[in-house]
Amino acid sequence: MRLFGLVNPKQRLSPYEIGVVSFAFLLAATLFYLDTFTDIQSALATLYVITLLLSAETLTERGTLLLAGVCISLSALSYVAGHGLQGDLAAALRLTVAIAAMVITCLLIIRNQRARLALIKFNTDLQSSEERYRTIFEQSRVALWERDYSQVRALLVKLRENGVSDLQAYARNNPDFIADCIACIPTVAANAAALELLGHVDARNVSSMRRYIAQDDATFLELMVAIFNRESSFEGKGSIITSDGTTRLVLLTVGFPEDVANFDRVIVGMFDITEREMAQKALFEAQAELALASRAATVGALSASLAHELNQPLGALVVNAQTLQRWLDRDPPDLAAVSRSAERIVRDSQRASDIIQSTRSMLSERTPVLESVSLADLVSETQMLMESELAKNRIAFDTSETPGITAVSAVRIELQQVMINLFTNAVQAMAATPEQHRRISVTIELAECQSVSIKVHDSGPGLSPEVLKNLFKPFCTTKATGLGMGLAICRSMLEARGGTLTADNHAEGGALFQMTVPIEAVHE
CATH class of the missing domain: 3.30.450.20 (PAS domain)
Incomplete structure (x- = not known):
C-alpha cells in the first residue's frame, strides 16, 4: 500500500503500528461477518468507525478515504445480503446512521491529519529558522x-x-x-x-x-x-x-x-568605529589646516588680482598727472588742458575705487549692484579710456553691432575690466605685427540662451596649442613681467554673473576672444 501513497511515508512501520492496522482490518472483517450472517438487529456498521480511528495515525489522507469507502461498501453489502431489495425502514435508518458516522469520522480524521502535518511543517520550519539564525549569529x-x-x-x-x-x-x-x-x-x-x-x-x-x-x-x-x-x-x-x-x-x-x-x-x-572616528578626527584637523591655507591663498590671490586690475587705472593716473604738470609748466599755463587732465585723473581714480569695491563684493555675500548697460556704449567708452595706448601703438579699432540688441543687466565696472584686459592683451599681442596691419575688431551680436556675445579679434600671431590649453589658469602668462591673473579673473567674474569667456584662433589669423553676457540678471 505504501507504493500507492496509502500509508504515511516513513521508512518502516513499527511493530505496534503493524499490530494496530492488523487489528483494525480484523475488526472490520468481524463486523462484516456479524452484520451479514447473524440476526443481530442493531447498528453494527457504526462500529466501522473504530476501524477508521485505529488506522488514522498510520494511513495517509488518501488511505483514510479509501478505507472509509471500503467500510461504507461493506455496510451496504451487508444490508443487501440481509434484506435484499425489499424496503426495511428500520434497517435503512441504521445503515444511514452508520454511513453518516463513518463519513463524519473520516472528515474529522482528515482534518486532524492536515492539522498535524501543518504543525509538523511549522515545527520543522521553526527549527530550520532557529538553525539559520544561530548560524548567522555565530558566524x-x-x-x-x-x-x-x-x-x-x-x-x-x-x-x-x-x-x-x-x-x-x-x-x-x-x-x-x-x-x-x-x-x-x-x-x-x-x-x-x-x-x-x-x-x-x-x-x-x-x-x-x-x-x-x-x-x-x-x-x-x-x-x-x-x-x-x-x-x-x-x-x-x-x-x-x-x-x-x-x-x-x-x-x-x-x-x-x-x-x-x-x-x-x-x-x-x-x-x-575606533579607526573611523580617528580618521574623521584627522580629516577635521586636515580640513582646518586646509582652511587656513585657503585663507592664505585667498589673500595672495586677492593681492595679485588687485595688483593686476589696478595697474591700468594707476598707470593712467600717473600719465595724466604728468600731463597736467606739463600743461601747468607752460608760460602761460594751458588751463583748459589742465582741466581735461584733472577730469581724467578723477575718472581714473573713480575706476580704481570701483575696482576695489567690485573685488570686495565678490569676496563678500553682498549682492552686487546691477544696472542696465549698453554694450556698444561700454565698448566705445573703453576705447576712449585706452585711446592714448591705441594711438601710441598705431592700432586701428572698429566696432560692429547687430541691430536690435537691447541693453544687458550687469555690473558695469566688471564688464569694463574684462574689456580692458582683452584690449590690452590684443595690443601687446600685436607688438611684432607691421603697423599697417594692426587692428582690433569688436563684434556685438545676439547669442543663444538669451545672451549677447562680444567678440574681440586682433591681427596678431594667434595662440599656440600649449597657450590655449593653459590660457585661463591662474599665474599662467607668456609675458616676462606678467602675473598671469588677468584672464583667470575675467572668466571668474563673467561666470559668477552667468556669462562665459572663451578663446580660439580666428580663421583669418589672430586671436579671437568671445565673452557672453546674459540679457537678464542671473539670480543666485
Missing part, C-alpha cells in the same frame, strides 16, 4: 549579543508607575542607578566577534557587561531612556574598555521587540 563578523532586558524593563516600568518622568534627572539624583541597571542585564549569548571585540575573552566572563562599560560613558543611560520611553530601537555611539584596558569606540544598535515577553532575548549589535 557573523559583527559583534552580537543576546541579552536579557526583561528585568531592567520591569525596573523602568516600576519607576514610571511611581511617577518618574525624567529618567536622566533621576539618574543624576541617584548615582547607583546605572550600576543597578547594568546588574539587571545578564548576557545570554555572545558570538565570536563580540568576544574578540572585548579582547578575546572567555564566553563565561561576559555574563555581565559591568567590567567593559566605561565609567563616563553616557550611551548606556541613553539606552535606558529609549526603553523607558517605549521606543522601538536605539542607536548611539559609546565607548567600552577591553580586557587589556584599551578604550574602543563603538556604534551600538538595539532593536526592541514589540511583544514585551520577548525582552528576555534582545539582540544587541556593536560596530568598532
Whole structure:
C-alpha cells in the first residue's frame, strides 16, 4: 500500500503500528461477518468507525478515504445480503446512521491529519529558522549579543508607575542607578566577534557587561531612556574598555521587540568605529589646516588680482598727472588742458575705487549692484579710456553691432575690466605685427540662451596649442613681467554673473576672444 501513497511515508512501520492496522482490518472483517450472517438487529456498521480511528495515525489522507469507502461498501453489502431489495425502514435508518458516522469520522480524521502535518511543517520550519539564525549569529563578523532586558524593563516600568518622568534627572539624583541597571542585564549569548571585540575573552566572563562599560560613558543611560520611553530601537555611539584596558569606540544598535515577553532575548549589535572616528578626527584637523591655507591663498590671490586690475587705472593716473604738470609748466599755463587732465585723473581714480569695491563684493555675500548697460556704449567708452595706448601703438579699432540688441543687466565696472584686459592683451599681442596691419575688431551680436556675445579679434600671431590649453589658469602668462591673473579673473567674474569667456584662433589669423553676457540678471 505504501507504493500507492496509502500509508504515511516513513521508512518502516513499527511493530505496534503493524499490530494496530492488523487489528483494525480484523475488526472490520468481524463486523462484516456479524452484520451479514447473524440476526443481530442493531447498528453494527457504526462500529466501522473504530476501524477508521485505529488506522488514522498510520494511513495517509488518501488511505483514510479509501478505507472509509471500503467500510461504507461493506455496510451496504451487508444490508443487501440481509434484506435484499425489499424496503426495511428500520434497517435503512441504521445503515444511514452508520454511513453518516463513518463519513463524519473520516472528515474529522482528515482534518486532524492536515492539522498535524501543518504543525509538523511549522515545527520543522521553526527549527530550520532557529538553525539559520544561530548560524548567522555565530558566524557573523559583527559583534552580537543576546541579552536579557526583561528585568531592567520591569525596573523602568516600576519607576514610571511611581511617577518618574525624567529618567536622566533621576539618574543624576541617584548615582547607583546605572550600576543597578547594568546588574539587571545578564548576557545570554555572545558570538565570536563580540568576544574578540572585548579582547578575546572567555564566553563565561561576559555574563555581565559591568567590567567593559566605561565609567563616563553616557550611551548606556541613553539606552535606558529609549526603553523607558517605549521606543522601538536605539542607536548611539559609546565607548567600552577591553580586557587589556584599551578604550574602543563603538556604534551600538538595539532593536526592541514589540511583544514585551520577548525582552528576555534582545539582540544587541556593536560596530568598532575606533579607526573611523580617528580618521574623521584627522580629516577635521586636515580640513582646518586646509582652511587656513585657503585663507592664505585667498589673500595672495586677492593681492595679485588687485595688483593686476589696478595697474591700468594707476598707470593712467600717473600719465595724466604728468600731463597736467606739463600743461601747468607752460608760460602761460594751458588751463583748459589742465582741466581735461584733472577730469581724467578723477575718472581714473573713480575706476580704481570701483575696482576695489567690485573685488570686495565678490569676496563678500553682498549682492552686487546691477544696472542696465549698453554694450556698444561700454565698448566705445573703453576705447576712449585706452585711446592714448591705441594711438601710441598705431592700432586701428572698429566696432560692429547687430541691430536690435537691447541693453544687458550687469555690473558695469566688471564688464569694463574684462574689456580692458582683452584690449590690452590684443595690443601687446600685436607688438611684432607691421603697423599697417594692426587692428582690433569688436563684434556685438545676439547669442543663444538669451545672451549677447562680444567678440574681440586682433591681427596678431594667434595662440599656440600649449597657450590655449593653459590660457585661463591662474599665474599662467607668456609675458616676462606678467602675473598671469588677468584672464583667470575675467572668466571668474563673467561666470559668477552667468556669462562665459572663451578663446580660439580666428580663421583669418589672430586671436579671437568671445565673452557672453546674459540679457537678464542671473539670480543666485
